[in-house]
Each structure stands twice: as structure tokens, then as C-alpha cells.
Amino acid sequence: MGAAAKSALLKKNPTYFLWVGVFFLILTLVVGLLYYATQKIDYVWRWYRIPQYFVFYDDVEIRAEIEGTVKRITRKNGDAEVTVADVGEEESYHVPGGEIRVSEGDFIFSGDVLGSFGKWRVGILLQGLWLTLKVSFIAILFGIVIGLFAGLARISKNPALKWSAISYIELIRGSPLLVQIFIWYFVLGTLVNTLLRQQGIPLIPPLWFGVAALATFTGAYVAEMVRAGIQSISRGQTEASRSLGMTYVQSMVHVILPQALRRIIPPLAGQFISLIKDSSLLGIIAIRELTKATREVVTTSLQPFELWFVCALLYLVLTFSLSMLLQYVERRTLYQ
Amino acid sequence: MIEVRNVYKTFLLPYKVRALVDISASVEPGEVVVVIGPSGSGKSTFLRALNRLETPDSGHIWIDGIDVMNPKTDINKVRAEVGMVFQNFNLFPHKTVLENVTLAQVVVRKRSKKEAKNTAMALLEKVGIKEKAQVYPDQLSGGQQQRVAIARALAMNPKVMLFDEPTSALDPEMIGEVLDVMKTLAREGMTMVVVTHEMGFAREVADRVIFMDDGAVVETGTPEHFFKNPIHDRTKLFLSQIL
Numbered sequence: 001m002g003a004a005a006k007s008a009l010l011k012k013n014p015t016y017f018l019w020v021g022v023f024f025l026i027l028t029l030v031v032g033l034l035y036y037a038t039q040k041i042d043y044v045w046r047w048y049r050i051p052q053y054f055v056f057y058d059d060v061e062i063r064a065e066i067e068g069t070v071k072r073i074t075r076k077n078g079d080a081e082v083t084v085a086d087v088g089e090e091e092s093y094h095v096p097g098g099e100i101r102v103s104e105g106d107f108i109f110s111g112d113v114l115g116s117f118g119k120w121r122v123g124i125l126l127q128g129l130w131l132t133l134k135v136s137f138i139a140i141l142f143g144i145v146i147g148l149f150a151g152l153a154r155i156s157k158n159p160a161l162k163w164s165a166i167s168y169i170e171l172i173r174g175s176p177l178l179v180q181i182f183i184w185y186f187v188l189g190t191l192v193n194t195l196l197r198q199q200g201i202p203l204i205p206p207l208w209f210g211v212a213a214l215a216t217f218t219g220a221y222v223a224e225m226v227r228a229g230i231q232s233i234s235r236g237q238t239e240a241s242r243s244l245g246m247t248y249v250q251s252m253v254h255v256i257l258p259q260a261l262r263r264i265i266p267p268l269a270g271q272f273i274s275l276i277k278d279s280s281l282l283g284i285i286a287i288r289e290l291t292k293a294t295r296e297v298v299t300t301s302l303q304p305f306e307l308w309f310v311c312a313l314l315y316l317v318l319t320f321s322l323s324m325l326l327q328y329v330e331r332r333t334l335y336q
Numbered sequence: 337m338i339e340v341r342n343v344y345k346t347f348l349l350p351y352k353v354r355a356l357v358d359i360s361a362s363v364e365p366g367e368v369v370v371v372i373g374p375s376g377s378g379k380s381t382f383l384r385a386l387n388r389l390e391t392p393d394s395g396h397i398w399i400d401g402i403d404v405m406n407p408k409t410d411i412n413k414v415r416a417e418v419g420m421v422f423q424n425f426n427l428f429p430h431k432t433v434l435e436n437v438t439l440a441q442v443v444v445r446k447r448s449k450k451e452a453k454n455t456a457m458a459l460l461e462k463v464g465i466k467e468k469a470q471v472y473p474d475q476l477s478g479g480q481q482q483r484v485a486i487a488r489a490l491a492m493n494p495k496v497m498l499f500d501e502p503t504s505a506l507d508p509e510m511i512g513e514v515l516d517v518m519k520t521l522a523r524e525g526m527t528m529v530v531v532t533h534e535m536g537f538a539r540e541v542a543d544r545v546i547f548m549d550d551g552a553v554v555e556t557g558t559p560e561h562f563f564k565n566p567i568h569d570r571t572k573l574f575l576s577q578i579l
Contacts, residue, residue, distance in 0.1 A: 239389055240426035240485075244440035244492060245416030254439060258430050 053123040061116045070106045082114045128293025136276045142215035147222020154227045172220035184213040185285040210282040229260035262333045269326040273319045338363040343395030355381040357551040368528045370538040373548035379531040387418045419489030423501040425481040427473040434469040437488045459487040479510030499530040
């Protein structure tokens with residue numbers, strides 16, 4: 001906000017900054033209350049144990065795979081090369097920047113530790129976050145495509161298309177996502193993978209059945225939004241484009257859909273945010289997304305409060321970013 | 337150029353209205369025909385039936401020898417040859433003025449972008465808003481928007497132009513600029529069918545006037561005949577009310 005705009009605002013609404021202050025007061029109060037509540041429960045907070053589930057420093061041991069004597073150890077820029085030799089056999093092991101636990105001439109057995117080095121590894125929560133992001137992103141893309149076609153079919157005059165679309169939308173919207181995921185994985189998934197196995201083709205991992213369940217679920221909601229969006233564009237737009245000789249498809253692609261899609265960005269954003277959170281249900285078919293990852297860590301670490309707070313925060317990061325992105329897209333597509 | 341024989345159209349929804357009752361008419365090449373009549377007399381339905389935006393229940397319509405009513409006729413080809421201008425302009429709000437005029441040229445006529453642009457700029461100059469080529473329709477006044485709509489229709493090189501009350505949604509001071517463009521078109525020999533309430537335009541430009549009431553053609557004639565010596569009582573009544 002520029003200085004001129006600020007002073008104009010103040011003139012119009014002199015208590016503006018008072019109310020800004022009130023907002024921050026409320027915010028502080030809520031956060032403070034939450035903090036107070038957390039202090040009141042009988043629980044030992046160990047926040048310092050949380051970062052290891054994002055990234056952790058792992059000790060990697062290099063072991064010999066043959067037995068023999070250590071013939072040579074060469075060091076170069078801190079890295080080391082250990083060569084183990086036996087009759088007619090020779091094997092070299094690379095130990096990057098690490099500590100060597102053997103010396104030249106030692107006799108070693110297969111499986112003995114030659115050296116070790118430390119390495120940063122991605123923790124389970126970050127892996128889960130990445131999987132949630134990936135599943136949601138793919139499901140959103142397919143959901144848009146499915147929703148677009150289902151929405152167009154929904155307003156088609158052809159009864160086969162129209163009634164198929166209505167059945168799809170009502171069936172999907174009216175049944176629990178959890179059940180749909182079960183059906184996708186245990187019924188359709190089993191069928192597909194049995195057929196694939198018979199043909200000797202590699203099986204489809206559960207991830208893709210999860211994506212399919214989310215995409216068809218989202219598609220049904222997107223379809224209704226697309227329908228509403230198209231119907232909200234005035235008839236005159238269709239008439240104008242058709243009177244110029246455009247076909248139905250040309251008129252849709254060039255005139256109606258660009259306007260309709262722009263109009264449905266806000267409800268779409270809401271739907272996609274829901275989708276990100278709904279992806280937490282995929283844990284039940286052994287997809288280790290963020291929620292499942294959190295649950296696993298909770299069972300081993302016994303720090304449920306910290307972990308579930310962090311889990312919620314990570315979802316918030318994803319959904320808030322998406323929300324911002326779509327608001328940006330909406331502003332960008334403003335005419336002019 | 338246009339031949340209409342015994343056309344009927346009844347709307348069933350929201351309630352039953354006999355919009356067109358046994359309409360027959362013809363328009364010669366280069367002729368300007370103005371259709372007038374009270375509200376709800378079926379003028380707009382008649383105009384929209386010509387390019388099948390409204391499908392008549394029965395009857396025959398030929399445009400440039402092509403049977404519009406035949407289901408086998410590629411209606412998109414017919415429509416590409418028939419320009420139409422609407423009461424509410426119906427410009428595409430997500431496209432600039434230039435894009436509004438080039439879109440159908442590229443998509444329907446398969447012209448190159450460059451060729452379409454040249455045609456568009458020439459037409460925008462003709463309707464007097466070349467300098468607004470890059471702005472979006474909602475930044476234009478009603479009169480300017482309607483002139484863009486005319487340019488958009490002309491860009492297809494139509495054989496006939498249909499005008500559906502082109503000045504009815506305009507502020508009075510903008511009506512003139514749109515009518516001027518239409519007069520220029522008429523002078524250049526464009527075949528035009530115009531539904532309008534602008535009696536001055538009818539008197540000055542029309543070769544023939546068709547008066548409709550209750551879905552039927554009541555009287556047809558030159559403006560001379562129509563405004564000075566109308567035969568039917570309904571026509572006389574209408575004229576006495578508006579003049």
C-alpha cells in the first residue's frame with residue numbers, strides 16, 4: 001500500500017489501524033490460549049526430536065563383499081579407495097570423505113566393515129510430504145480432465161452422454177471416498193493386476209489406484225462446477241460464436257470454456273484443497289503419504305502431539321501455497 | 337438472395353406462443369429490408385430463423401440458393417456467409433477488440449493470422465475505432481462495442497448481414513454512430529435485413545419495409561408507401577403510436 005493510498009484510507013476509515021490492532025490481539029490471544037492449553041496437559045514436549053524425521057545424518061558403513069587382504073589404501077581429496085585382493089580376485093571400495101577402519105595388509109572376511117562415512121538422508125515425514133504432493137498433483141490434473149469432459153457430457157443433449165454423466169456424478173458424490181478407495185484398490189486393482197500377471201506385464205503399484213480414486217472423486221465435483229460455469233456464460237456468447245459459423249467444439253474451445261473456467265477458479269481452489277486433505281485416506285491402501293508417515297513415526301517415537309501438529313502444519317503449507325497459486329492465476333487471467 | 341416460404345414457429349416454453357405464422361418474404365441481392373413491428377410481434381424470431389439460431393417448425397428458407405431448413409445442410413457454412421449483429425453486441429469479453437474480429441476468420445475461414453489481422457484492421461478503420469484494437473470490450477462504450485460487433489461480422493465477408501435491434505441497447509447519443517456505419521454498408525450494396533425501431537433509418541435507407549404483428553407479416557412496401565399510405569388499420573395504428 002502506498003503512502004497516498006494509506007492516508008486516503010485513513011481519511012475514509014479513521015479507525016482502520018485500531019481494527020488491525022484488534023485482529024492481531026485476537027490472533028495473539030488464540031495462539032496464547034493454545035500454548036497455555038498445551039502447558040496444562042500432562043505431556044513432555046520434545047520438539048528437538050522432530051527435525052530428525054525431516055532430514056537426519058546417517059552413518060553409512062562400507063563392507064567388504066569378498067575375503068582377502070587389504071592390498072592398497074589410496075587417499076585423494078579426502079576420499080579413500082580401499083582395494084581388497086585374494087587369489088585371482090580383486091575388488092575396490094570407495095569411501096567418500098570418511099574414516100577407514102582397516103590398514104594395509106589386514107586380512108578380512110566377507111562382511112567386515114572397511115570404513116564408514118556420514119550422509120544426510122531424507123526423513124520419513126519429508127518423504128510422506130513429497131508423496132502427498134505428488135499424488136495430489138497428478139489427481140488434480142486428471143480430475144480437471146475428467147471433470148471437463150463429464151461436465152460437457154452433463155449438458156449434452158445426447159441421453160447416453162448426459163445420463164452417464166449424471167450417474168457418475170451422483171454415484172461418486174454420494175458415496176464415501178474411503179469406500180471408493182477400497183473398491184479401486186481391492187476390487188478393480190486386484191482384477192487389473194491379476195490380468196497383468198497372466199500376461200506377464202509388470203503390475204501397477206497401489207499408488208496409481210489411489211491416484212485413480214482421487215481423480216475420479218474430484219472429477220465428479222469438477223464436472224458440476226464446469227457445468228455451472230458454462231451455464232453461467234450468457235447465451236449471447238454461444239449465439240455470437242455460432243452465428244459466425246463456428247462449430248459447437250470451436251465455440252466451446254475459443255469462446256465459452258475460457259470464460260467459464262476463469263469463473264470457476266475459486267470453487268476449484270476449494271475442491272483441490274479438499275483433495276490434498278482427502279489424500280490422507282490413501283494410507284489405508286499402503287501408500288505412505290504424509291498422514292500414514294506421521295502415524296508410523298508416532299508409533300515408534302511416542303511423540304504424538306508434536307508430530308500431529310507438524311503434520312497439520314505441513315498440510316497447511318501445501319494447501320495455502322495452492323490457494324495462493326490459484327489466486328495468482330485468477331488475477332493473471334483477468335481481462336485487461 | 338433470401339427466400340422465405342410459409343414458415344411457422346411456436347414456442348412451447350415457458351408458455352405457448354405462436355411466434356411466426358405463415359411467414360413468406362424475399363430479399364433481393366443488394367436490397368436493404370427493414371422489419372418493424374411492436375414488441376413480441378416475432379421480428380427477432382424471424383431474423384434468427386434466417387440463420388437457424390431459431391429452428392422453425394415448418395416452411396422453407398433459402399439463402400443464396402441453399403436450403404437452410406434441410407437437416408443435411410451444413411449450417412455452419414451458411415452462418416459463415418450470413419453476418420449477424422445482436423442487440424447486446426455479444427462481443428467476447430476475454431478477447432481484445434482485434435482478437436474479436438480475427439477469431440472467426442482464423443478458426444472458420446482458416447485464414448493466416450497475418451491476413452486476418454490485416455482484414456480486421458481495415459474493417460476497424462472503416463467503423464472508426466482502429467485505435468482501440470488492443471483494448472478489451474468492457475473498456476468501450478456501447479456504440480463502440482456495436483461497431484466492433486459489425487466489424488466482426490463483416491470480417492467473414494458475408495453475403496448478407498442481419499441486424500437484430502442493433503441500437504436498442506444504446507444511449508441515444510451513440511445511436512447515430514452505429515446507424516452511420518450501417519448506412520455506409522447499405523450504400524456499398526450490402527444485402528441487409530434490419531430489425532429496428534429507428535423509423536428515421538427505415539425511411540432513409542430501406543428499400544422495403546416489412547411490418548409484422550402477432551407473428552405474421554401485415555404489410556410490405558417501400559418506405560414511401562409504408563409511411564405515407566399504409567393500407568392496413570394495424571399499420572396505421574402502430575405508426576400513429578410511434579410517430
